[in-house]
Amino acid sequence: MTIDPDSYEPAYIQLAGLLRAAIDSGELAPGQPVPSEKTLIQQHGVARETVRRAISILRAEGRVQTLAGRGSYVRGSADEAEVVTLAPGSRISSRMPSPAERRQYGVAEGVPLFVVELEGQEAQAYPADRVILEVPSLT
Amino acid sequence: MTIDPDSYEPAYIQLAGLLRAAIDSGELAPGQPVPSEKTLIQQHGVARETVRRAISILRAEGRVQTLAGRGSYVRGSADEAEVVTLAPGSRISSRMPSPAERRQYGVAEGVPLFVVELEGQEAQAYPADRVILEVPSLT
DNA sequence: GGCTATTTGTTCGTATGTATA
């Protein structure tokens, strides 16, 4: 699989696609490191910015986790997600957090934020990569 | 308000903060254009990439909308959001969509995706910038 | 503790293409 610089599709999108496919196929299994930037630059003959943009896409999709000075690692599909039960009448929105919200709620870079609002109560927020919301069953 | 290149805080984060504050304070009102890249480069004495990264942050937060060849514009806070009612037993997660998902569900660039799963049914997905999820009241 | 190699993070410069006015 190679990257076509003349494609209508930007190189960083192509590279993200290659890496996404490798993850989805199991070629890159959870816990395994994604090849380093330098390796990807050499393997695909692209610039560093192209590699970094591709990685950032996978990070935002929750597929990999990047550690400064170490590398990027494939995340498990359902690693450890806390289940939060929703109260009746709750309204849920999701968006990217501001830095202040990232700090306040402990949200990783590139990860969306859940905002749960309930009439007469203060809004609650959760990192979307570590929390699943649940509507209680009737039983 | 100025940007300090020697700060521990990256210049693009500082600039995003300045612009965010300008939007939140109403100095930049909904519908108004954000200053152009060239203007921001000159006003703050930073490189183009610094400006572009700052803008991309605001875009991901849903605060601005960027139109190629024109500029970035401040988005209205609660423009028009569809309310989707959740069935009992639903489980909700949120993440950035892959390109295929963006096409399939009509999600704008930099906007998270809601994924609603219900036992025994196919998962449903919604663009998080146009949809609010609601847990029905008991009444 | 330090030192070194590796890797990611940030910033600048430059160039080309595309879309809009």
Next chain:
DNA sequence: TTATACATACGAACAAATAGC
């Protein structure tokens, strides 16, 4: 057509974090 503005992509440099010795 020209000017403006955003999108992509290359190269380069230095800083910061990490790991191993």
